[in-house]
Amino acid sequence: MKKITPLLVSLIVIVIIVWVGFSFYQAYQPKPVRLQGQIEAQQYSISSKVAGRIEQVMVEKGDLVKKGDSIFTLYSPEIDAKLEQAKANKEAAGALADEANNGARQQEINAAKDQWQKAKTAAQLLEKTYQRIDNLYKDGVIAEQKRDEALTQWKAATFNQSAAFEMYEMAKEGARTETKRAAQEKVKMAEGAVAEVQAYAQDTKITSWFNGEVSQILLHAGEIAPQGFPVVTVIDMQDPWATFNVREDQLTYFQKGDTFSAYLPALDKSIEFKVTHIAVMGDFATWRSTDASQGFDLKTFEVEAKPINLPDNLRVGMSVVVEL
Template sequence: MKIAGKVLVGLFIVLVGAALLFVTLHRSRATVAGDEAQPVEISGSLEAEETDVNVKIPGRVAQMLVDEGDEVTAGQVIAVMEADNIEAKANLAKAALAAATFQYEKARNGARPQQLEQAREMMAQAKAGFDLAQSTYNRLSLLYKEGVLAQQKLDVAGTELEVARARYNAAKEQYDLVREGAQKEDVESAAALVRQAQAASDEVQTYLNDAKVKAPIGGTVTMKAVTGGELVSTGMPIVTISDLRDIHVEVKVRETALGQFRLGQIVPVKVLGVPGKVYRGKVYNIGAKPSYATERAYQEKGEKDLVAFGVKIKLDNSDLKLRPGMTALISLAPRK
């Protein structure tokens, strides 16, 4: 009796193992297509064309203008970076360009008495502005040392001081140039200063434009990584935009069943997230290389490895009900 009991236990273990093996193989066939002579039952996850939107300048996000699920258009501003210092530098660059241009025009055209008086007045005004900016910066420096003023406000005041100093220096140079007159080489030098100032102004303006983060494509915001007030670094994605109208599913098909798929073929696709509807999927890509080995051969039996190929199927998502990550099911009748 003991021997018979052991035999029964062993037989039970073998049957359980065989059942588990059958279930495993059956599930494998549910996600990877099999032979052409068998029905193809295969599943995959929906995917969409996605684009990560990165910031081009590091710093703090002043505003996030979109949320997940929002529709955006190409070129739409989706976030704004803090740019106080950049704006101050842009003003400095514009002032330098204006001064260089004025200096060039005066050097080229010469000066009349009224122009000399005008240059003197501009220098006096610039000097008054510089003195005020210097006084303001000195006062704020004391407040900063006492711990009652933020570093950022002191930095802005410092930038404004540099702007005022540049304006004064430029105005003084203009006055001296108008008073003394200009030679040919002075005109050429003034023209070079204009070109240099223009290049600097263009560069700062580019940084200022980059402070407004724009959507490179139209679509739906499917991921929002930051909120207003957060610090971000260059190249860090702040949102992901997906073109939900361009939805597809990529499935893995065994080489023995690959012949059941052809480019342009219409196949029925069910999506678990949209019950009761069968989509007409269109095969638009069949992989030229295998993606991975689906079955390893038993060499002693003379069998060979079986590999799988990726097959991409596009779906019509004009109603925007489909979302990336949803499970898609594809069933094809066996080929006769």
């Protein structure tokens, strides 16, 4: 019994020494590095190209929407008024184009012809008058002044006849080719203006361009929505990724295309991620001096990684923990 007791004491002392030594060894071993990131996802803002008062919002937070689903409508009487103006301008331009293509009315052609005949008759009369006065002048009955006046009146009547004939021909011929083309181009301009306003009018009924979940409703019925201001935001949880801030001395664990396992406390499970993007952060990002005497620093990089197998119930903002 006396021999067993010293042996037991020695064994206990040895165990204590081993335990203390192992504790010191563990204390001086480098501790694992844990990086914490969070889940993010593609977010879309749904807005309108025109300003107006929100008439109705057809979705609520948490609703799942698909591309083409109605999101909200706007009330904008100004667009309705502009549409009426554009349609009126289109009708006016079309009427002017028809006038240019159809030419003068028959009544206008007849009137121009009558004016030409009238000028022609007057010229013939003045020609005969001049011939009579010229004969009298040759007989010495009247002065040369009278003959010159008659000649001038005859020539003026001849010019009037020619001008009236050209007006008659122009009335028959109608508008010039350039005028017709200009009228047609004005019609196209008016049609374009109508199409533009109609496009704005259609943009008062906003539909989703994306599949996703409604995350925020920033404006409600009765409020004024400025042009381009987001009214509803949609998150596509089918396109999530995790973001980490990693010092450059730890980037060897996160090369593009590498896979790693990360723990999600909210889901109480680990899932596999694949590194898809690495980008340096700005100088304002956190850093630490690696050698105060040398004076150089380690930059921080932003690492993005997508889950290989998309888990259920994954939400934006969930923490992701990686142990290096």
